[in-house]
Amino acid sequence: xxxxxxxxxxxxxxxxxxxxxxxxxxxxxxxxxxxxxxxxxxxxxxxxxxxxxxxxxxxxxxxxxxxxxxxxxxxxxxxxxxxxxxxxxxxxxxxxxxxxxxxxxxxxxxxxxxxxxxxxxxxxxxxxxxxxxxxxxxxxxxxxxxxxxxxxxxxxxxxxxxxxxxxxxxxxxxxxxxxxxxxxxxxxxxxxxxxxxxxxxxxxxxxxxxxxxxxxxxxxxxxxxxxxxxxxxxxxxxxxxxxxxxxxxxxxxxxxxxxxxxxxxxxxxxxxxxxxxxxxxxxxxxxxxxxxxxxxxxxxxxxxxxxxxxxxxxxxxxxxxxxxxxxxxxxxxxxxxxxxxxxxxxxxxxxxxxxxxxxxxxxxxxxx
Numbered sequence: 001x002x003x004x005x006x007x008x009x010x011x012x013x014x015x016x017x018x019x020x021x022x023x024x025x026x027x028x029x030x031x032x033x034x035x036x037x038x039x040x041x042x043x044x045x046x047x048x049x050x051x052x053x054x055x056x057x058x059x060x061x062x063x064x065x066x067x068x069x070x071x072x073x074x075x076x077x078x079x080x081x082x083x084x085x086x087x088x089x090x091x092x093x094x095x096x097x098x099x100x101x102x103x104x105x106x107x108x109x110x111x112x113x114x115x116x117x118x119x120x121x122x123x124x125x126x127x128x129x130x131x132x133x134x135x136x137x138x139x140x141x142x143x144x145x146x147x148x149x150x151x152x153x154x155x156x157x158x159x160x161x162x163x164x165x166x167x168x169x170x171x172x173x174x175x176x177x178x179x180x181x182x183x184x185x186x187x188x189x190x191x192x193x194x195x196x197x198x199x200x201x202x203x204x205x206x207x208x209x210x211x212x213x214x215x216x217x218x219x220x221x222x223x224x225x226x227x228x229x230x231x232x233x234x235x236x237x238x239x240x241x242x243x244x245x246x247x248x249x250x251x252x253x254x255x256x257x258x259x260x261x262x263x264x265x266x267x268x269x270x271x272x273x274x275x276x277x278x279x280x281x282x283x284x285x286x287x288x289x290x291x292x293x294x295x296x297x298x299x300x301x302x303x304x305x306x307x308x309x310x311x312x313x314x315x316x317x318x319x320x321x322x323x324x325x326x327x328x329x330x331x332x333x334x335x336x337x338x339x340x341x342x343x344x345x346x347x348x349x350x351x352x353x354x355x356x357x358x359x360x361x362x363x364x365x366x367x368x
Contacts, residue, residue, distance in 0.1 A: 160359030238343030274312030
């Protein structure tokens, strides 16, 4: 993890004496804590990681997580593990910070209560916001991260290819969502990377729809958006189907979304501005009869979080870099009728990109 510590600290505007990443309680956990401390399991509530300019990392955690913490610490000589109860952690953190007078924090994830506690532990310290540097560091993935993302994507792709065989009249949205998550776990996921979206018929026009008790009927379009966690890294995939006799309009919508995704993918290579990817897809959709029905950005980074802190849209001019992993997910949404979204995970390579998700993405009519 030494390289990751130095990567973050090197992206700060000025040198600091330390970087502190502090967890609260679930769900207020800083995923960047796990970026620096690559621990296989555990919540690590109220745990603190203190990174130093030489790349060394002190981790303060509780006896509750001791076994998992020791496994991780043994694999990296640059990690020093400290186990303490909650009442003992404050003086230990104070000792580990030593004479530090300028300390970086992840303002984007630190709770207010956590900040107040640090103020009490080290009064008079100048606190620096490291959020941007952390986001930049996490945007490009190393080989280990890409391998985990590849595995998470393989799990999602496997289940994505199985969805057509699960469809039947009367199936509830929630039943299909549960089956998707069950199959991802059977395939090796530690859990879903976000709440699975299954939307039948008109519900598909709502990108972040929460599945309910609506039953599948012949003639309905279907949008399934789901992802797997594998060793803390996420995948995110969306596939759209049609159940029963072809709907000519929805087939045309699907063809247009496919073309939009291909146009976006064709732009991807290092140095290209993020908004060029979005605009390539948007132009295809806006030349169709569904102009303006792309109502979200065409992608976001994925990693330790399914929305990993970086995204691209029509105004984002950040250049793509080799090692970035993100989604490409154009969609068209027709209120009252349904929607189509096609979403894949890709990694930017030296000359272009590589698919991580591989489930069939072409228009598919499933016999009712």
